[in-house]
Amino acid sequence: MRSDKLSAERIDEILAILDELKASGMKAEVFAQSKGLGYGQLRGWLSSAPRWRAQRAGVTLPPRRSTFVRAQCNPNPAPATDGSCQPAHARITCEVAQRRAQIDWPVAHAAECAQWLRAWLG
Known part of the structure; x- marks a missing residue:
């Protein structure tokens, strides 16, 4: 198990920040600077948000697959x-x-x- 796993409270805080970003209409990079966050960190949160929201709602999402595309x-x-x-x-x-x-x-x-x-x- 990862030692840096986020607590439910921290996930809720991050989701609130992402909701604030969406409501602001600002570009993510500008928003991150205004909040003193790293843009890369914010992008990581944005990519994890659907999974976190599903977990908070009690829904299990299928794992993301990275597979070879056969032509x-x-x-x-x-x-x-x-x-x-x-x-x-x-x-x-x-x-x-x-x-x-x-x-x-x-x-x-x-x-x-x-x-x-x-x-x-x-």
Whole structure:
């Protein structure tokens, strides 16, 4: 067990700070400075807040998964109806939290696909 586990009281204090941030309409970085908090610390709290709120409500969230995304490639593309040969495409399905995306991407442009996936997955 982690020795730095937060108490229920501290979690409630942090959630109150996050509620104050939301109500203020300020950018998180400016809000953190105004409260004397580190921006990185505030961002960490923001990422943990949904789990903390669920715990406080007695709801169990499924654990976050960080898994490999398997691309399904078709190395032998079917010819197009006009007789030309289409480039091979990879069909990639990504699920992160409640977001889901399925894309067909040309294998010849794999670097651009990887860049897009990194941006989308955050």
